[in-house]
Amino acid sequence: MINYIKLKNFKCFENEQIKLSKSTLLLGVNSGGKSSLIQSLLLFNSSIFNLQDKDISSLDLINNKYNLNLYSFDEILNNKYDDDFFEISIFNGNEETKIEYTPTDDNNIIDLNIDTNTNMEPLDIIYLGAERSITSFQRNGNINNIELGRNNEYIGYIIEKGKKRAVKAYEDRNHWTFKDTALFDFQVNKWLDYILPSNKVSASSIGIDNYISLTFGEKLNLHQTNIGYGVSFILPIIVGGLIAKPESILIVENPELHLHPSAQSKIAEFLGLISMAGVQVIVETHSEHVVNGFRKSVLNKEHPLQNVDLVINYFDNDGSCEIKRIELNERAEIKYWPKGFMDQEEKDLFEMRKMRLGIQ
Template identity: 30%
Template sequence: MCNGRIEHIKLKNYKCHRSFESDLKKLTILAGENSAGKSSVIQALLMQYLVLGKKMSSINTLNVMGNNLGVALNLISPESVTGGFSIETTVDGVERILNYSVNETEEMVLDVQGNKELIKTELYYLNAERIGPRLANQIYNDSCYVGIHGENVIYVIEQMDKMLMSNPDISLPRDVEIAKIKRFSANVEEWLGIIVPDTKISTKVNVSQGIASVEYNTGGDFFGATATGFGVTYVLPIIVQALIATTKKNALIIIENPEAHLHPYSQSMLGKFLALIAENGVQIVIETHSEHIIDGCRIEMANTGHNEEMGIIFFSRSGGRYEHENITVNDVGELSSWPAKFFDQSMEDLRELLKIKLCKQ
């Protein structure tokens, strides 16, 4: 059994990726065009975790950690000569190649062969489709995982308060523990107030009824979640799960679209927060369309001298070709390259507006 982070990933004949290979940093950002292969890399990481972390010998493609991938055959590149695909991950310098093929009798099942030596990593995955504001949420008996959609976040906050109070060996890192009160929920509220200014929370859990609820205060009285915007509800599970991950020895968080429903300022602050979490030992993979998330990460990493721990993989497609480019960050936060369509739309739109102005003069 190996500990540590995933250092490298290689895909062969998985969906649009005939051949994909890249290092994974402490903080890896997947960016680029729609339908260019970003989500496919995340799906591959999830499948590897189910096999290597959860001891699964086969994969049900209808439920890959909440993702319905459809018929197994559709996951295989048409150009595959083996009738399957492979995913290779390197952990602690040890390569694990797993070969996936369609089960002979079940079209929704992938059989897996290869080096299945277990990895001791806690994986937390937050889907792009997180739950919106609810008056109450059902609770699930998991004290450390907010759930794929963030549905268990309120119950987890209460359970983490109890866990940290009863176990002195579990604590938040010094850089992350910013609340004056050494309580998990107090630190959640402090970080929420930094990312979404002047926001406070009040949680209630009714175990006998199996429900949990939250109220928010954004400068006045406390109101139910349905009286507050989507942004706060969407970002709360990210903050909670990230803080929990810092208490684990080996943790990987995969987050899709963390920027959803957030103001650009909050997106930037969230980027800084996630970079700080990565600096405190958590491996993070982010799929995003937000330059503000990326810029926040760049600022934090450059400011603390951890820029080499951040990497961006930019995905693009043209004429049926799928390509990717690795972008690094230097010690002042500059990017090693700026490929076409990499967050250049604002400049393109300004050029077009300037042309309109000149034509009308």
């Protein structure tokens, strides 16, 4: 598990060490650095992948794996200082791996210096960005190397093959909500129906080579445009969480998209369970319902998540990215409320009260 990420001269970060845990929530103002933190982790991992292939020279190559959209060195470098390098360090227990990036004459070409006392292997990361969705017809994949695909194009294949396969992180059933069976397709549909009631999905091979058909509902084979944005955006999270292996990392941006508040709270419950099955979960969110879903899980005696397993990082941008760690006690109460953190409802209600009283 990654305990800390340290960023130096990376985008808005001057020299920041960010705490992570089994479940980590990233909240805060727009352009506060939440997405930049995720980008740094993906850039680090992509660099390790390309080092294995002996080709790390171009930002284009590093961008490819996760669609990072980092086009020039100047775009990444913190522009407050004259330094011509940035660093990303990963702390895993007592081990630190640091990569220093420096530009060459071409602003798109970089040199790397990796500093580690271990044989660094790429991290096993499942990344679900905010622009996720699914299509009715899915490509076949490789059963020995299961991935969602860059555009979630293998979800149907994973569900179809999961009819006879158990969820990998399903060793302790006492921690799971649905204990009947560990079979993958059963767990997918139980969670889908729990989060979005009366929804169901199945997958089957069709005559067209290399394609899988997704069926939504009991009988109708619905086109993706007719299944609703909620299902389309939540299914990759459920499938991604259930295929994640222990010691892997699941990154989810805005899990609340297109979801009713109740569903937002329930997806937090699901992600909290995944994190306690050995998968490190990192969530970027603007939703109070997601935050409170995690807090409620801490209080739920039947849920394994504890307050010490959850880190909430609040990002502020007052000229530079500043991160405030928000801690919970055993009662899931927030010890310190920074200005701007989950206070908009209170502000709006106060303003409405003044308007009713005719106070300007």
